[in-house]
Amino acid sequence: MWTYILRRALYSIPILLGVNLITFLLFFMVNTPDDMARIQLGAKHVTQADIHTWKEEKGYNKPLFINTNQSGSAILTDTIFYQKSIPLFQLDFGHSDSGRNINKDIAQRMWPSLALAIPSFIIALITNIVFAMWMVMLLGTKLERMSLIFTVALMSISGLFYIIIGQKIVAGMWHWFPVSGYQSGFESWRFVMLPVLIGVVAGLGSGVRWYRSIFLEEINKPYVNTARAKGLSEQQVLFKHVLKNAMIPILTGVVVIIPSLFMGSLIMESFFSIPGLGSYTIDAINSQDFAIVRAMVFLGSILYIVGLLLTDISYTWVDPRVKFK
Amino acid sequence: MTFVWLWTDFLLWVLFALSMVAVVKIRGNELLLQKWQKIFAQPLALSAFIIFTFYILIGLSDSIHFRLDNNTTTYSVLDRVLLPALEAEEKTYSTPLNFEQFSKEYLDNGLRGRVHLNLVSDEITNAGDNNKNLLAISVNALLYAAVIFIAFILVLLKFTSVKIRRNRSVLVTIFTLMFFCVWVVLLMPNYHILGTDKAGIDVFYKAVKSIRTGMVFGLLTTLLALPPAIILGLMAGYFKGKTDDVIQYIYTTINAIPGILLIAALVLILQVYMDEHASDYASALERSDLKLLLLCMILALTSWTGLCRLIRAETLKLSELEFVQAAKVFGISNIKILFNHLMPNIMHLVLISIVLDFSGLVLIEAVLSYVGVGVDATTMSWGNMINAARLELSTDPVVWWPLASSFIFMFILVLSANLFADRVRQVFDPKGDEDA
Numbered sequence: 170m171w172t173y174i175l176r177r178a179l180y181s182i183p184i185l186l187g188v189n190l191i192t193f194l195l196f197f198m199v200n201t202p203d204d205m206a207r208i209q210l211g212a213k214h215v216t217q218a219d220i221h222t223w224k225e226e227k228g229y230n231k232p233l234f235i236n237t238n239q240s241g242s243a244i245l246t247d248t249i250f251y252q253k254s255i256p257l258f259q260l261d262f263g264h265s266d267s268g269r270n271i272n273k274d275i276a277q278r279m280w281p282s283l284a285l286a287i288p289s290f291i292i293a294l295i296t297n298i299v300f301a302m303w304m305v306m307l308l309g310t311k312l313e314r315m316s317l318i319f320t321v322a323l324m325s326i327s328g329l330f331y332i333i334i335g336q337k338i339v340a341g342m343w344h345w346f347p348v349s350g351y352q353s354g355f356e357s358w359r360f361v362m363l364p365v366l367i368g369v370v371a372g373l374g375s376g377v378r379w380y381r382s383i384f385l386e387e388i389n390k391p392y393v394n395t396a397r398a399k400g401l402s403e404q405q406v407l408f409k410h411v412l413k414n415a416m417i418p419i420l421t422g423v424v425v426i427i428p429s430l431f432m433g434s435l436i437m438e439s440f441f442s443i444p445g446l447g448s449y450t451i452d453a454i455n456s457q458d459f460a461i462v463r464a465m466v467f468l469g470s471i472l473y474i475v476g477l478l479l480t481d482i483s484y485t486w487v488d489p490r491v492k493f494k
Numbered sequence: 495m496t497f498v499w500l501w502t503d504f505l506l507w508v509l510f511a512l513s514m515v516a517v518v519k520i521r522g523n524e525l526l527l528q529k530w531q532k533i534f535a536q537p538l539a540l541s542a543f544i545i546f547t548f549y550i551l552i553g554l555s556d557s558i559h560f561r562l563d564n565n566t567t568t569y570s571v572l573d574r575v576l577l578p579a580l581e582a583e584e585k586t587y588s589t590p591l592n593f594e595q596f597s598k599e600y601l602d603n604g605l606r607g608r609v610h611l612n613l614v615s616d617e618i619t620n621a622g623d624n625n626k627n628l629l630a631i632s633v634n635a636l637l638y639a640a641v642i643f644i645a646f647i648l649v650l651l652k653f654t655s656v657k658i659r660r661n662r663s664v665l666v667t668i669f670t671l672m673f674f675c676v677w678v679v680l681l682m683p684n685y686h687i688l689g690t691d692k693a694g695i696d697v698f699y700k701a702v703k704s705i706r707t708g709m710v711f712g713l714l715t716t717l718l719a720l721p722p723a724i725i726l727g728l729m730a731g732y733f734k735g736k737t738d739d740v741i742q743y744i745y746t747t748i749n750a751i752p753g754i755l756l757i758a759a760l761v762l763i764l765q766v767y768m769d770e771h772a773s774d775y776a777s778a779l780e781r782s783d784l785k786l787l788l789l790c791m792i793l794a795l796t797s798w799t800g801l802c803r804l805i806r807a808e809t810l811k812l813s814e815l816e817f818v819q820a821a822k823v824f825g826i827s828n829i830k831i832l833f834n835h836l837m838p839n840i841m842h843l844v845l846i847s848i849v850l851d852f853s854g855l856v857l858i859e860a861v862l863s864y865v866g867v868g869v870d871a872t873t874m875s876w877g878n879m880i881n882a883a884r885l886e887l888s889t890d891p892v893v894w895w896p897l898a899s900s901f902i903f904m905f906i907l908v909l910s911a912n913l914f915a916d917r918v919r920q921v922f923d924p925k926g927d928e929d930a
Binding site for chain 1: 538743744746747748749750751752754755756758759760762763766770853857860861864865866867876880884887888897901904905908909911912913916
């Protein structure tokens, strides 16, 4: 098993290299360091000398890929590409364009993000599965058809609607929760409750439909008939047999996003002023801080690849038929 | 009068022409025709399709731009239809169908009161008159709509063999649409149907104009994503080996980058580029249109991977089948096998993905505008409307109508698209649950 995991991990290296190359092309070639300097220094009345000092400060004053002024291996290493890529692989994100330490920021901001993302993920998972099971139980009835249309309606509503209306009514008018803000430690639950609730409701429509389609594929298999013929109750059939067998498709979709929970939710966090990584990214986008956006893109890719790896590993737990080749 | 062709106009009409060709092809193909008949046999899907088509028609009428000879403004056909709403400029907020402004201010006579709206006839001076007038217009609209509807039914019965009983819900949809149209036409010259926004611009006009933006987003993005998805998917599945490895590597890498961040990064870069080359564009309209198109391209760049993977998997299976092996033995060239033999067999995946992606893309436009990486600020879109309306909710009394209008317009489009997509998937997906 370990050789298998190692092989999968090795396979992710070229992907990370590719991600790095793409982000580099985007952030340094399409948008040259000169452009960045102009944005950071405030577009108008910037002299070439100002730009030069800014680039020197940030280490953007080297050639992009090949430095012809150097000799030996420095031809390749004394370039922006090398200097800016290697630290990324060591998970050292350096300093933002406005001079803040990105690693420190991430270490500090990951906790609010996790406080929001983990409960949202778990509660949504359970609610979606339970509702989907319930709909499968009602298969063929009028109630099932109605709730199917209802889920379509739920997923046709813009996510922004749930957030804006939820914030306005539940927090603004009924005062059940604070409208926005965050407090670290145990008190955080009061601030996290509403965004979690809204997140679960907003994802309910598409979530339930996704699980339902998985269960429907299982429900016609022979083992379900056997279980029913044995005289098991419908609940037992569904929650014991169907759920277990549906684990593989569920895991494929679910495990891959677990590491990405770390990144936080862009929209939720900025609406509810939760100082997590999501709002960090949004702020960076709005202030056009390319160093932070680049760091977050790279971090997100790493987490996605970790997710793929975890998916592969998780198969071994639920499906003994899976062999490592 | 000179016509002005924007890039998105051109592409939308190309798309329209393509779908017309597709309709002709479907009519000639017995098997496909049967499937489509099955789709429309479900009243819910037919109703959804009618509403969807209605939106599309509005969007298309907003995609013919022209400039009048004595004028520098560019109008679309839709602008001319909505001209009363477009030209009536009020000073600030007013609630839907009201005759006076939302907030009080000092009038000419020195007293505090609400200013009478320019668009509404001066004879209406109090709420009672206003309600009476609205009721009269609504009753008129109902009568006209009923007359048109009955004529429509008679024509339908005369020339087709449609069963009225079976399609009651469809007829209700058609009647509602007719009533809505007549009502709007009658109200338009005299009222701001959905009120006015902060700058005194008609909210109904803005919401209707946003249809085109949503449509461009939903349709052009998929159109642009199709060629790479189909070609690379087919190649990976058919040639296997090295080609497959490379293509798989490309889409896994793109997938690994968080979608919204990739989009945000690309849009930021685009913004910087466009700001620097601001003088290259003939008009603000053309610039914002180009930005819309580039935004679609960016979204297409991040969204083709899903379909590509599906097509690859399907092609892998298909290329083992006898008809492909036979084609190979006959010495038919690879390109011909790919496009004449394999492509028709994956088109159901393409169709399902087009209809399923549409609604998601329309919804994502609003999110992108909120994040600050959406369409140009001068483009009318639901996202921009929602974005602008966020602050209005915290005022007291609440200014709710711009937000509500954009959500409702968006909801109806997305809902009808989703319901229709559901049916299409049911009929075309071999794995689909064909219960209804």
